[in-house]
Amino acid sequence: MPVNFEIINGVATITIDRPEARNSIDREAAIAIDAAIKQIESDSAIRVGIITGAGGNFCAGMDLKAFLRGETVRLPDSGFAGVTQAKRTKPLIAAVEGYALAGGFEIALACDMVVASEEAQFGLTEAKRGLVANAGGLVRLPRQLPIKIATQLVLVGDLHPASLLATHGLINVVTPKGGALDGALELARKIAANGPLAVAVGRQVLNESLEWPADELFDRQNAITAAVFASEDAKEGARAFAEKRAPVWRGV
Known part of the structure; x- marks a missing residue:
């Protein structure tokens, strides 16, 4: 399975499990994430969701091989990876290790909070591939970052460390390497204990x-x-x- 789903004490964790492809999103993964998000919304016992990646990376965006095969990874009612346009009422936290690139970065932008390790790297790299960040990057970044920083991220396409983005308020918690999921779980448990x-x-x-x-x-x-x-x-x-x-x- 390209996605693992676990529920413990009101906290649901979605783990993108395609480490051989840096957890990039193909159609099967998008459908599985969409189903997990919908389960979080429909199950009253779940209070908070976390989305993360296996094998030391968060998500490298759209699987370009799947794109060339003609696979659709943007779902009609929930957007890219079943996340970026999903209708949600419950908090979703991104736990980021390694790379959060292109659509992977846009998944994090769609979340309510972001916890990232100090070695995490973020980038909207679409322009380098002749594409645009239309899964949320273009419209969410100027609402979450100063416009000049957002413009640099979109037009240049370089990678930036979690520490830099944290200074601009995009990341809630920066953890040591390997600690992003634990940091997200700590936040999630506190939220789950509230009304x-x-x-x-x-x-x-x-x-x-x-x-x-x-x-x-x-x-x-x-x-x-x-x-x-x-x-x-x-x-x-x-x-x-x-x-x-x-x-x-x-x-x-």
């Missing part, structure tokens, strides 16, 4: 509010977040705090 309704609504407002008019920010936010304050989980959180115990979330 699922609060996490989902918080993520929704963070993402959607980027496009809201300034004079509507609070009205739109309040309309969405009102349900959280009226929820059973909000009451449970308060009770658990008062009783000095861990909350038991119901997601309602």
Whole structure:
């Protein structure tokens, strides 16, 4: 199988397992990742997802051999690799070792957070192959990085270390080599321990509010977040705090 899927204590880990091809994406891998993302969304026991790669690399993007064979790695409802245009309500964390190139970088950009080892290398290399980063690179980078840094990444196509991108806020945690997955799991466990309704609504407002008019920010936010304050989980959180115990979330 080109993808492994594991669920432990509310955290699901998707591992792209094509190390012989630096975890590049062929059609079989794209379909498998898409199925895993959909399972994360549909299973109420899963609170957080992680996507990573086997064998010391994250993902080198589209498998060019598969491209030449005519394989389609962009799915109609979820985009490249079943990730870049997927409709998600739950957090997804990229755990990056080694190379995150082209579409692999775009998978990371589609995630809510990125944990990368100090030896990880990121690059939108499409222009070097006569292609463009239209699986999210062109539209997400200027929303996540200063425009001049984004322009350099897109037009030059060189590789950049995790440490540099972290200085611009693109990476949440930089770990020692081999530590990206452990770092992502640490973040995921903390998120999974929080109220699922609060996490989902918080993520929704963070993402959607980027496009809201300034004079509507609070009205739109309040309309969405009102349900959280009226929820059973909000009451449970308060009770658990008062009783000095861990909350038991119901997601309602």
